[in-house]
Amino acid sequence: MQYFKYHNSELYAEEVNLVELANQVETPCYVYSRGALEENWQAFHNAFAETPHRICYAVKANSNIAILNLLARLGSGFDIVSQGELERVLAAGGNPQQIVFSGVGKKSSEIRRALEANIYCFNVESPLELTRLNTLAQEQGVIARIALRVNPNIDPQTHSYITTGLKENKFGINIDQVAALTDTILSLPHLRWIGIACHIGSQLTTLDPLLSSLDKLIELYETLRDKKIPLTHINVGGGLGIRYKDETPPTIDHYVQAVRDRLGKLPLEIILEPGRAITANTGILLTRVEYLKSSHDKNFAIVDAAMNDLMRPALYQAWQDILPVVKTTTGEEKQYDIVGPVCESADFLGKNRLLTLQPGDLLAISSAGAYGFSMSSNYNSRPRAAEVLVDKDIFHIIRARETIRDLFALESPIG
Ligand code: LLP
Numbered sequence: 001m002q003y004f005k006y007h008n009s010e011l012y013a014e015e016v017n018l019v020e021l022a023n024q025v026e027t028p029c030y031v032y033s034r035g036a037l038e039e040n041w042q043a044f045h046n047a048f049a050e051t052p053h054r055i056c057y058a059v060k061a062n063s064n065i066a067i068l069n070l071l072a073r074l075g076s077g078f079d080i081v082s083q084g085e086l087e088r089v090l091a092a093g094g095n096p097q098q099i100v101f102s103g104v105g106k107k108s109s110e111i112r113r114a115l116e117a118n119i120y121c122f123n124v125e126s127p128l129e130l131t132r133l134n135t136l137a138q139e140q141g142v143i144a145r146i147a148l149r150v151n152p153n154i155d156p157q158t159h160s161y162i163t164t165g166l167k168e169n170k171f172g173i174n175i176d177q178v179a180a181l182t183d184t185i186l187s188l189p190h191l192r193w194i195g196i197a198c199h200i201g202s203q204l205t206t207l208d209p210l211l212s213s214l215d216k217l218i219e220l221y222e223t224l225r226d227k228k229i230p231l232t233h234i235n236v237g238g239g240l241g242i243r244y245k246d247e248t249p250p251t252i253d254h255y256v257q258a259v260r261d262r263l264g265k266l267p268l269e270i271i272l273e274p275g276r277a278i279t280a281n282t283g284i285l286l287t288r289v290e291y292l293k294s295s296h297d298k299n300f301a302i303v304d305a306a307m308n309d310l311m312r313p314a315l316y317q318a319w320q321d322i323l324p325v326v327k328t329t330t331g332e333e334k335q336y337d338i339v340g341p342v343c344e345s346a347d348f349l350g351k352n353r354l355l356t357l358q359p360g361d362l363l364a365i366s367s368a369g370a371y372g373f374s375m376s377s378n379y380n381s382r383p384r385a386a387e388v389l390v391d392k393d394i395f396h397i398i399r400a401r402e403t404i405r406d407l408f409a410l411e412s413p414i415g
Helices: 018-025 034-048 067-074 084-089 106-117 126-139 175-187 210-224 254-262 275-282 311-314
Strands: 004-007 010-013 030-033 053-058 077-080 099-100 121-124 144-151 192-195 233-235 269-272 285-295 296-305 323-325 333-339 348-356 362-365 385-392 394-399
Touching: 004 053, 004 269, 004 362, 010 030, 018 362, 018 385, 018 394, 030 275, 034 053, 034 067, 034 254, 034 275, 034 311, 034 385, 067 077, 067 084, 067 385, 077 348, 084 106, 084 385, 099 275, 121 126, 126 144, 126 175, 126 269, 126 323, 144 175, 144 210, 144 233, 175 192, 175 210, 192 210, 210 254, 233 394, 254 269, 269 285, 323 348, 323 394, 348 362
Parallel strands: 030 385, 053 077, 053 269, 077 099, 099 121, 121 144, 144 192, 192 233, 233 269, 296 333
Antiparallel strands: 004 010, 030 285, 285 296, 285 362, 323 362, 333 348, 385 394
């Protein structure tokens, strides 16, 4: 939170006072710090030093094109999972040669577009995807570079909804089946097999599961090397967690060191796909208290942001710190459930938070820069929030608040 700090009891994003920002932009709105974003990306990059690497930021975490553009300017690559994400990266000035395309359900139209853009690599997740990709590449008269995304069957010790590397998950190809697939892959003339990839889950707070999966990848690499398959990279996915409450995840530096120690001696480029660790702590969600009410032994603060704006608490019972934008010393401190206006009891942003509140007060929901806006929806016909990027003492609106008209602009009654 170094970029979100109090001065004289008021919260600032870098040098911008959040009370003033909220008065101008209105709430709810996401506020991101350019300084924090660049620092996080550089931390990954610098920790690799001379080791050949490529940092492919996972676009799903925060896909605003202003954010993608800043990362592209630093030289970042991108991990995409849809044509929408591809077009965002291209619109943001990202280099197609730095794009890897993950996902279990790539449609033919999406693959065609990615081939046309000449992306760096497809992370293939099933045998049928191999043949589909080969056929489409043949039709376009090109060669598709591929990595096999393998499923190592390792428990990443995180929330079950964001576990991806267990055998019951839909992701990747069973690591034990890869050796048997090699002849098939080599027989497909429009594919060039350049790497192996793995992503075991998200919000990982210990290194052990990752390191175990790397050991399995190394073993696989050695088998493939013995079969004379000339791989050039190993992709370890994303997943590094952040501190939301009291977790103690490894630092970016420590994490990269551990990856380098395990893989640095192989003659391979290392690809990472971090999302959350780059953007989560660069953003907050700013919201205003509309009403306070108490019933039985519960106090509710009803705010103008809701589960449609920030889904993580409802979906994963996730904890995100909630801070008063103006610290006050007068008034009674109470335990509040911070809830939105949406008609669902899962519509909460935080429960049992000790705060001193008045209607009209502003709250900042922390660590909202990843999987915040990108997972938001229009549920209850709520226009999606504005997004703002702070750069030292100025701020830019990088996504205008949706209007009521936008909500049904694509709809029409039948004639
Ligand atoms: N690579 C692949 C193939 C992925 O599926 C993901 C995330 C990442 C990279 C980036 O992972 P990260 O570094 O951000 O952990 N909505 C959830 C997180 C879902 C993550 C999905 N895949 C949340 O809000 O916690």
